[in-house]
Amino acid sequence: MNTKVANLINELRPNMKATVAHQELSVGAATAVSIAALDVDTTHAMLSVDGAAVRIRFDGTAPVAATGLLIASGTSGFIWRKEMIEAAKLISVTGTAKLNVVELVQA
Secondary structure: OOOOOOOHHHHEEEOOOOOOOEEEEEEOOOOOEEOOOOOOOOOEEEEEEEOOOEEEEOOOOOOEOOEOEEEOOOOEEEEEEHHHHHHOEEEEOOOOEEEEEEEEEEO
8 A cells, every 4th residue: 555644734835826815803702703715726724813712613513602622812823624614613712812814725
């Protein structure tokens, strides 16, 4: 059996063809938000969170302050596949968080 082993981080590049290659979203505590559809060529996206912690879910259910994957304020470098990003719903635990999304392509 042949196996290709690759360091994915080294193979990802910013998607310069994307109409909006960088999204900045405000995430509040009252209503879950979704990330806008990503460019057709995008394969992954990198996230960072500032201002407040957020909860994120990928199963179509809106998170609440006590459920969902917790991402602390000041966290950056999360890289997920396009399908996960487009399924994501986020809510701030308290206050308003700023979510940055950078679209990437696999080289």
